Amino acid sequence: MASEKIRKVVAMNLLARIRRIPFWSWIWFILGALYFLLPLYATANFSLRMERDVIGFKAYIRAFEDPEFLKTFMYSNMLALMTILASIVLIVPTAYWIRLRLPEARRVVEFITLLPFVVPAIILVFGLIRIYSSPLVIPFTNIKLLQPLTTFEVGTDILIVAGYMVLGLPYMYRSVDTGMRTVDVRTLTEAAQSLGAGWFTIIVKVILPNIRAALLSGALLTFAIVVGEVTLASFLGVPAFGPYLFLLGQHRAYEPAALSFASFLLTWVAMGLIQLFTGGQGEVSGAH
Amino acid sequence: MAQTALNQKGLPPATDWKKWLGVSPFFLFAILFLILPSLRLVIGSFTNAEGQFTIANILQIFQEKNILDAYWLSIRISAATALGGGIFGFLLAYSVTVGGLPKPMRSALITFSGVASNFAGVPLAFAFIATLGRTGFVTALIKTLFGVNLYQQTDFDLYSFWGLSITYMYFQFPLMVLIMAPALDGLKREWREAAENLGASTTQYWLRVALPVLLPSILGSMILLFGNAFGAYATAYALTGGRLGIITIQIGAQIRGDVLHNPGLGYAMAMGMVVIMAISLTGYSWLQKRSERWLR
Numbered sequence: 001m002a003s004e005k006i007r008k009v010v011a012m013n014l015l016a017r018i019r020r021i022p023f024w025s026w027i028w029f030i031l032g033a034l035y036f037l038l039p040l041y042a043t044a045n046f047s048l049r050m051e052r053d054v055i056g057f058k059a060y061i062r063a064f065e066d067p068e069f070l071k072t073f074m075y076s077n078m079l080a081l082m083t084i085l086a087s088i089v090l091i092v093p094t095a096y097w098i099r100l101r102l103p104e105a106r107r108v109v110e111f112i113t114l115l116p117f118v119v120p121a122i123i124l125v126f127g128l129i130r131i132y133s134s135p136l137v138i139p140f141t142n143i144k145l146l147q148p149l150t151t152f153e154v155g156t157d158i159l160i161v162a163g164y165m166v167l168g169l170p171y172m173y174r175s176v177d178t179g180m181r182t183v184d185v186r187t188l189t190e191a192a193q194s195l196g197a198g199w200f201t202i203i204v205k206v207i208l209p210n211i212r213a214a215l216l217s218g219a220l221l222t223f224a225i226v227v228g229e230v231t232l233a234s235f236l237g238v239p240a241f242g243p244y245l246f247l248l249g250q251h252r253a254y255e256p257a258a259l260s261f262a263s264f265l266l267t268w269v270a271m272g273l274i275q276l277f278t279g280g281q282g283e284v285s286g287a288h
Numbered sequence: 289m290a291q292t293a294l295n296q297k298g299l300p301p302a303t304d305w306k307k308w309l310g311v312s313p314f315f316l317f318a319i320l321f322l323i324l325p326s327l328r329l330v331i332g333s334f335t336n337a338e339g340q341f342t343i344a345n346i347l348q349i350f351q352e353k354n355i356l357d358a359y360w361l362s363i364r365i366s367a368a369t370a371l372g373g374g375i376f377g378f379l380l381a382y383s384v385t386v387g388g389l390p391k392p393m394r395s396a397l398i399t400f401s402g403v404a405s406n407f408a409g410v411p412l413a414f415a416f417i418a419t420l421g422r423t424g425f426v427t428a429l430i431k432t433l434f435g436v437n438l439y440q441q442t443d444f445d446l447y448s449f450w451g452l453s454i455t456y457m458y459f460q461f462p463l464m465v466l467i468m469a470p471a472l473d474g475l476k477r478e479w480r481e482a483a484e485n486l487g488a489s490t491t492q493y494w495l496r497v498a499l500p501v502l503l504p505s506i507l508g509s510m511i512l513l514f515g516n517a518f519g520a521y522a523t524a525y526a527l528t529g530g531r532l533g534i535i536t537i538q539i540g541a542q543i544r545g546d547v548l549h550n551p552g553l554g555y556a557m558a559m560g561m562v563v564i565m566a567i568s569l570t571g572y573s574w575l576q577k578r579s580e581r582w583l584r
Contacts, residue, residue, distance in 0.1 A: 005377075009488075016452075022387050022388035022389055024385035024387070024390045025382070025384075025387035025388055026383070026389070027388055027506045028376075028379040028380050028382070028383040028387075029380065029383045029384065029397070030497050031376075032376070032380045032397065032461070035376075035457070035461070036404060037420070038398055038419060038425070038426060039412075039415040039416055039458065040415065040417040041425065042415065042418040042419035042425030043415040043418045043419070045415065045418070045425055046418040046425070047418075064390060070312070073410075075316060078542065090313060090314060091314070093310070093313075094310075094311050094313070094314040097310040097311055097500065098311065101307055101310065102307050102308065102310060102427075104310050105308070107433055109311065109314065110573075111573070112318045112322070112335070114316075114569055114572070114573065115318075115322055115323075115326075115390065116322070116325075117512065117515040117519070117565055117568075117569055117572075118515075118565040118566050118567070119322065119325075119326050119562060119565075120493050120515070120518065120519020120520075120536070120561070120567050121519060121521060121541050122320075122519065122536045122540055122558075122559045123326075123329065123439075123519070123539070123561060123562060124325060124326075125543070125545050126325075126329060126539065126558055127324075127325025127326055127327075127328050127329050128321070128325045129543070130325070130328045130329070130332070131324050131325050133327050134323060137578075143481045162321040164316070164319065165317070165321070166321050166322050169322075170512075174304075174467075178470060208568070213362065218302075218401075221402070221404040221405065221466070224402060224405040228407070228408060228409040228410065228411055228412075228522075229409065229410050229522070229542075230410055230506065230521075230522035230524050230525075230526070231521045235540075236564075237459060242409060242410055242522065245410045245411065245414075246522075246525075246526055249410060249413075249414060256410075256414050257414055257415075257418055259411070260410075260411035260414045260415055260417075263411060264403065264407055264411065268399070268400075270405045
């Protein structure tokens with residue numbers, strides 16, 4: 001009996017010690033880091049060799065000097081921002097309402113949020129072009145509400161932001177819903193209501209701050225989808241960064257590599273900053 | 289919204305249809321930009337050139353060898369990268385959550401994962417050409433280290449099945465990390481403590497407690513990865529310039545200009561993709577329901 005107990009204690013000590021040195025965790029992490037970093041290093045390395053036998057930033061200077069670059073890049077960032085804001089405005093109240101008042105809508109809404117997986121970008125843009133390249137007509141009449149969305153700039157912008165919202169929908173909804181799962185939405189709402197808060201105040205001042213980590217990951221994923229996006233942008237013919245980079249890659253070698261690496265660095269900085277601002281939030285969600 | 293706010297302050301509860309008003313903007317959006325465009329393709333695939341109903345387009349898909357090959361290639365690439373990316377992504381997520389790596393590793397990995405999934409599409413293709421292309425960095429590295437020329441002494445080609453799969457993995461496993469890290473956080477410490485108090489080893493805890501709880505969510509996420517790769521267009525197009533005939537590239541060519549000389553066949557091809565995705569989605573939602581049982 002006693003020896004068995006001792007053996008158990010020794011075994012547990014050993015286990016605890018092994019757990020303290022997470023050998024395999026390090027292996028996976030290092031492998032992952034290599035997979036992440038090697039292509040980046042290779043791209044950076046290549047982009048610095050535009051001039052023979054010299055390491056230099058010539059490819060970067062050339063790429064940034066092109067006015068088209070700045071224009072398309074800013075445009076894509078704007079599209080990403082619009083998409084994220086519009087998605088939050090659409091999805092947060094919906095997810096909140098379902099959790100609080102309308103659980104019977106959960107299944108159908110979740111089903112819809114998963115549809116973008118059934119309808120990938122290339123299919124979506126196919127359908128969007130076919131629908132919105134004709135004028136918007138009230139059904140069964142000849143009354144035209146709107147000229148075809150694809151024929152004017154604002155219309156195309158609306159169409160592409162809507163398309164991006166659809167592409168980001170599964171990720172955004174999933175993360176918002178998961179965020180609301182971890183905070184007690186009902187209690188928070190009741191507490192806010194007993195203090196006299198209206199619905200707008202509750203969503204903006206109580207719910208949003210409590211799910212900001214979830215919002216952030218949803219926003220990050222949406223951003224990830226939008227900024228480098230090529231499929232919708234090229235088929236809808238908008239002057240976005242993705243198609244620009246693609247065309248540049250057709251007839252240049254070093255500048256596209258430079259831009260690829262630079263855009264990577266920029267987003268990395270942006271996301272690092274976001275991480276910094278919400279660092280506290282991550283701690284809380286990890287602690288439970 | 290104002291109406292329902294009033295109801296909250298002591299008035300009788302909202303009737304059923306008023307409750308549904310709260311989600312109506314969402315449904316309107318979904319109908320306009322998701323349902324209608326999809327329906328258009330479905331209708332188109334059952335319509336012939338004269339605008340009459342037909343199933344000839346659907347039947348023709350099964351007779352065109354190049355269309356069937358395109359589907360098959362897409363399925364193989366997607367399955368390979370979903371499995372590979374799923375397993376590797378899970379192990380990475382494990383290592384920074386319950387795996388015991390220091391906290392900074394976790395935020396570094398999560399941030400990097402967010403960026404890496406942003407790195408899909410054209411920049412990703414360029415990066416892998418610089419890495420594993422004919423004159424790529426790793427290609428040269430392997431030649432110096434092992435004396436093996438990937439392109440002359442092996443079958444490897446970046447513009448092939450394996451090349452595209454390796455490239456896709458770059459956005460596949462970070463996505464898995466982003467999805468799995470929160471799920472792994474959902475493993476309750478009490479479960480582990482309870483298992484240990486009952487005398488379970490770490491292996492037993494993982495095999496009997498943690499993995500069964502996580503499995504639906506792991507498999508579900510892998511299906512997400514499958515869809516992610518199956519629908520991918522830009523990366524493949526930028527990498528191979530349309531040389532590798534996966535299904536999305538074939539559809540893209542059809543949108544640009546009716547290369548099949550039959551719009552109906554193009555719609556049917558798109559719908560075939562939708563059907564394959566729908567089958568996997570069914571599996572996903574079933575798994576999702578199972579995972580909700582424990583990971584709330």
